[in-house]
Amino acid sequence: MDILAFIIAAGLGFGLSCFLFAVLLTRSNDIGNNVGEASRYTVGIEYDIITNNLSDAEVKSFGRGYITEA
Amino acid sequence: MIGRCRNCTGQLTFDPAKQMLVCGNCGGTFAPADYGVSEQELLWDTKVESLSDIYGTDAPGYIDSYVYVCKSCGGEIIINGTEASTRCLYCGNTAVVFSRIAKQKRPGYILPFKLSSGDAVEAVRGRFSKGFFIPKSIRNFTPDDVRGIYIPYWVVNCFHKGSAVVSGSVRRGKRTSTVYFGRAGHMNITGLPLDASRMLSDDSSSRLEPYDLSEMTSFEESYLLGFYSNISDINYGNLKGAASKRADAYFDELVLKSVHDASSPCIHSESHVTTVNFTNMKYAMLPAWFVTYTHNGIHNTVVVNGQTGKVVCGVPWNKTLFFLLMTVSGIAFTGLFFLILRQMIPFLIDFGSGKSTTACSYLLAAVAAGTIALFSYGISRIRRVMKSIDLTQAVSIFNFAGRRQG
Ligand SMILES: [Zn+2]
Ligand SMILES: [Zn+2]
Numbered sequence: 001m002d003i004l005a006f007i008i009a010a011g012l013g014f015g016l017s018c019f020l021f022a023v024l025l026t027r028s029n030d031i032g033n034n035v036g037e038a039s040r041y042t043v044g045i046e047y048d049i050i051t052n053n054l055s056d057a058e059v060k061s062f063g064r065g066y067i068t069e070a
Numbered sequence: 071m072i073g074r075c076r077n078c079t080g081q082l083t084f085d086p087a088k089q090m091l092v093c094g095n096c097g098g099t100f101a102p103a104d105y106g107v108s109e110q111e112l113l114w115d116t117k118v119e120s121l122s123d124i125y126g127t128d129a130p131g132y133i134d135s136y137v138y139v140c141k142s143c144g145g146e147i148i149i150n151g152t153e154a155s156t157r158c159l160y161c162g163n164t165a166v167v168f169s170r171i172a173k174q175k176r177p178g179y180i181l182p183f184k185l186s187s188g189d190a191v192e193a194v195r196g197r198f199s200k201g202f203f204i205p206k207s208i209r210n211f212t213p214d215d216v217r218g219i220y221i222p223y224w225v226v227n228c229f230h231k232g233s234a235v236v237s238g239s240v241r242r243g244k245r246t247s248t249v250y251f252g253r254a255g256h257m258n259i260t261g262l263p264l265d266a267s268r269m270l271s272d273d274s275s276s277r278l279e280p281y282d283l284s285e286m287t288s289f290e291e292s293y294l295l296g297f298y299s300n301i302s303d304i305n306y307g308n309l310k311g312a313a314s315k316r317a318d319a320y321f322d323e324l325v326l327k328s329v330h331d332a333s334s335p336c337i338h339s340e341s342h343v344t345t346v347n348f349t350n351m352k353y354a355m356l357p358a359w360f361v362t363y364t365h366n367g368i369h370n371t372v373v374v375n376g377q378t379g380k381v382v383c384g385v386p387w388n389k390t391l392f393f394l395l396m397t398v399s400g401i402a403f404t405g406l407f408f409l410i411l412r413q414m415i416p417f418l419i420d421f422g423s424g425k426s427t428t429a430c431s432y433l434l435a436a437v438a439a440g441t442i443a444l445f446s447y448g449i450s451r452i453r454r455v456m457k458s459i460d461l462t463q464a465v466s467i468f469n470f471a472g473r474r475q476g
Contacts, residue, residue, distance in 0.1 A: 005411040006404075008437055013404030015444030021396040022451035025387060028201040030455040032382035036279035038320040041262045045232075045324050047255035052331065054235065054250040059338065062252040063233030067341050 073142070073163060073295055076100070081163055083296030086183040091292055105292035107168060118149070118169060140165050147475060152267065152303045155294040159475050164295045171291065171301065179286040179354035180220065180293050183376045187216045190359035190374040193381055203387040211363040217471055218376060220299035220355035221275060222266040224309055225283060227347045230317040231256045234325045234340040238332025249332050253325045263356065264312045266302035269470045272312055274461055277382040278375045281356055285377065289355065298474055299355060306348065314344040360471035369468045384458025
């Protein structure tokens with residue numbers, strides 16, 4: 001039982017450590033890695049179609065004809 | 071004459087702190103807008119001659135190199151195909167290639183440098199001192215070169231139309247299922263700055279944003295005094311491509327934000343069309359400092375926004391320190407989790423054997439999935455940092471900043 005606990009603990013422990021140090025490394029060494037925010041250049045999208053809970057068929061056909069009509 | 075003091079004919083340079091042209095000899099200051107280029111000066115402008123025309127076409131070093139004659143001292147200046155101003159090797163004066171600016175579309179606007187070269191290096195040092203994993207030798211770097219370069223930009227407005235299907239997970243009771251959302255719409259994008267120099271990668275230049283373009287002023291050649299500059303060398307196709315790439319990303323970002331009823335939404339499928347308004351775009355010169363230093367024999371080019379002081383670069387990291395601390399903390403976390411789990415597991419197994427082993431195996435699966443997620447997120451972040459370092463150490467950006475005279 002202890003072995004199972006240890007395996008899970010090691011996975012989680014090193015996973016968490018990897019996650020944390022990656023975040024720290026980004027803050028420390030990846031300087032200015034962002035572009036201007038969307039809100040700077042646009043007031044936002046004016047939606048013509050908003051559909052929730054698409055069926056599989058709708059997923060495939062969604063947006064067809066919307067772009068080409070210019 | 072441009073570049074010469076009206077009182078004493080001393081050399082003028084643009085001073086970012088004063089926002090004025092300052093004479094290096096008598097200290098006199100002049101407003102750049104009052105120092106236009108005279109018609110006569112344009113007539114005097116010497117022809118730019120291709121080096122390969124002069125010395126024969128086959129020498130590889132001469133490709134895209136041109137000879138220009140310094141109007142201050144008559145010395146030969148070697149420039150590349152898109153340089154609009156550079157420093158003369160012999161007298162140190164800024165040479166503005168008027169014919170190039172006049173022949174190509176003349177920039178309409180310029181955002182004058184606000185940071186001096188000292189400010190730029192200070193900004194880099196300040197940021198480096200906050201980097202825990204930045205080696206000491208880099209924190210105390212000595213710049214090989216600090217160059218102020220006006221980058222040519224097109225500031226464009228465009229109309230974007232897009233449609234996207236977003237997938238997300240929704241919990242219903244104990245089950246999670248994938249749900250799809252459809253979004254189609256249009257938006258106007260205004261004042262988007264797109265780098266117009268092919269030598270500089272868009273990945274590097276876009277990170278210099280944001281620039282406050284409301285501080286732009288009408289272009290005058292005299293602003294270039296003391297700085298390097300390039301002219302635009304991209305075509306409509308390049309511009310449309312760059313605009314589309316940015317607009318697509320903004321559309322996706324906004325669409326994802328519009329989905330509230332599901333967790334971890336991501337784009338499932340998408341289609342876009344961006345129409346750039348080519349009739350009302352602005353050609354502008356935007357300021358950036360390029361600070362280069364050498365670490366372990368490799369050139370690193372840090373870019374600093376010449377208006378805001380935003381520092382852009384990936385910095386080589388102290389790998390020994392990083393992996394040592396990560397391992398130590400991994401062991402510590404493992405110990406902690408082990409203590410907790412040792413208490414919990416007998417209880418869980420008991421609970422499992424009693425009624426549902428499925429509940430227990432679900433829990434184990436969730437823990438395994440969580441572990442994988444932690445690792446993959448961590449590794450993707452580290453790769454992102456490495457990509458930034460690659461950009462900073464790229465030969466192309468080093469050449470953009472370094473292959474200039476002076
Ligand atoms: Zn003077
Ligand atoms: Zn000269």
